[in-house]
Amino acid sequence: MITIKEYVMPKNIDKAYEYLISKKNSMIFGGGAFIRMGSKNIALGIDLSKANLRYINEQDNEIEIGAMATFGDIERSEILKRFSGGILSIAIKDIVGIQLRNIVTLGGTVYSRYGFSDLITALLALDAKVKLYKGGVRTLEEFLENGSKSKDILEKVIISKTDGFSVFKSMRNSKGDYAILNLAISKVDGKYRIAIGARPQRAIISSQAMDFLNKNQINDKAIEKASNILASETVFGSNPRGSSKYRHEISKVLFKRAIEEVMANEN
Amino acid sequence: MKINVKINGIKKALDVSPDEYLVETLRNNGYMSLRKGCDTGSCGMCTIHLDGEAVLSCVLISAKADGHEITTIEGVQEEAKDVAKYLVDEGVDQCGFCGTGTIMSILYLEKCVDNPTDEDILHYLRGNLCRCTGYAGQLRAIKRYLEAKNDEGSK
Numbered sequence A: 001m002i003t004i005k006e007y008v009m010p011k012n013i014d015k016a017y018e019y020l021i022s023k024k025n026s027m028i029f030g031g032g033a034f035i036r037m038g039s040k041n042i043a044l045g046i047d048l049s050k051a052n053l054r055y056i057n058e059q060d061n062e063i064e065i066g067a068m069a070t071f072g073d074i075e076r077s078e079i080l081k082r083f084s085g086g087i088l089s090i091a092i093k094d095i096v097g098i099q100l101r102n103i104v105t106l107g108g109t110v111y112s113r114y115g116f117s118d119l120i121t122a123l124l125a126l127d128a129k130v131k132l133y134k135g136g137v138r139t140l141e142e143f144l145e146n147g148s149k150s151k152d153i154l155e156k157v158i159i160s161k162t163d164g165f166s167v168f169k170s171m172r173n174s175k176g177d178y179a180i181l182n183l184a185i186s187k188v189d190g191k192y193r194i195a196i197g198a199r200p201q202r203a204i205i206s207s208q209a210m211d212f213l214n215k216n217q218i219n220d221k222a223i224e225k226a227s228n229i230l231a232s233e234t235v236f237g238s239n240p241r242g243s244s245k246y247r248h249e250i251s252k253v254l255f256k257r258a259i260e261e262v263m264a265n266e267n
Numbered sequence B: 001m002k003i004n005v006k007i008n009g010i011k012k013a014l015d016v017s018p019d020e021y022l023v024e025t026l027r028n029n030g031y032m033s034l035r036k037g038c039d040t041g042s043c044g045m046c047t048i049h050l051d052g053e054a055v056l057s058c059v060l061i062s063a064k065a066d067g068h069e070i071t072t073i074e075g076v077q078e079e080a081k082d083v084a085k086y087l088v089d090e091g092v093d094q095c096g097f098c099g100t101g102t103i104m105s106i107l108y109l110e111k112c113v114d115n116p117t118d119e120d121i122l123h124y125l126r127g128n129l130c131r132c133t134g135y136a137g138q139l140r141a142i143k144r145y146l147e148a149k150n151d152e153g154s155k
């Protein structure tokens, strides 16, 4: 059960940060859906709903997604549907139901670095950056590895506007369930980037498989080889959704499906 | 703390505690159509519209509604009756517990998608669990409802 002593809704991120460091048991609220499932005594809840962080902006070279953009916003965004095969809108479409996606936020997801996250895997394949209020701009890849050293607020995610194409694949027991494994591939300027998540640990880059793809002619044999490299370079774990062995096997299948779709888009 | 909301078109100032969820606030204020199911964002029973978007009231801290417009099924009774008729005709309303949430999602689908495909309908209804009847009948009922609405519109 959640108890909250005081709840504030600051009008900007500066004030939100002031609140955040003012009390030991303070907590930022994005959509609050994940906090809802836990059990915590919170001295000060700081809700970002009124802090002007709900936006998806397209600039000349970048797309910026504010921390309070909901998954519903991402799913419906014409900017994101057009961008890189619509990978972000596609990656989140099987998360529970539309009523939950209209609540959960980008900020709550990315800052928490959830291992099961579908969105994070897609963002990682796009080589996104995060902008933290105190920690500044960092690559998502590095942020996933190290997190934040002290309390901070995720302000936005920044994606370079490249002319690439990306594909997201996941394996689930049923639509609406957490992914057993997810994988995303992007191809920008002839270079592949592969991210794999829900291992069930945090999403990572499959650098050896990527290297192999980037240095070799892609044909059926190369795809087979790359899938084996990917499966053996990745550390998989077991949880009630699937064993590490199972994840090892399906990683090859998701990879093949994804790369074939990337290639089909080129033809 | 005080929140100012519009519920079904009527302005209200409500007293809520910081850790109160909207489903409780609404039920405490007489909107008894709202069902509490899973209470963690998974079943869809407590679906309402917030500024026209379908959301789960069991997951939303009440304070988040401050300054916003809430629609519960009490505010769309006529539309809800129309939908319910088709659900009943197809025999997909047994215990009725999931009914209000399901109908709020159907009305949201209708608002968001013109001429939805089967895939669209299932996509919008995925967040509403029904443990009595399954979903094939729901799909039939929704299609028949939307067809009837379309026919009416084209007259």
Ligand SMILES: Cc1cc2nc3c(=O)[nH]c(=O)nc-3n(C[C@H](O)[C@H](O)[C@H](O)COP(=O)(O)OP(=O)(O)OC[C@H]3O[C@@H](n4cnc5c(N)ncnc54)[C@H](O)[C@@H]3O)c2cc1C
Pocket (backbone or CB within 6 Å): A027, A028, A029, A030, A031, A032, A033, A034, A035, A036, A037, A048, A067, A094, A095, A096, A100, A103, A104, A105, A106, A107, A108, A109, A111, A112, A114, A116, A117, A118, A119, A152, A153, A154, A155, A176, A177, A178, A179, B040, B041, B042
């Ligand atoms: C029932 C349920 C099922 C789900 N299923 C899936 C699934 O299948 N796949 C999937 O990918 N995801 C799933 N999720 C997770 C969901 O997609 C979100 O990632 C998650 O709910 C976090 O978003 P939120 O807005 O609810 O965060 P909150 O609950 O508001 O916050 C989560 C954490 O992040 C912190 N936080 C929030 N915003 C910020 C910010 N801007 N800066 C710093 N810290 C912040 C909070 O303090 C808290 O510690 C599920 C969630 C629920 C509730």
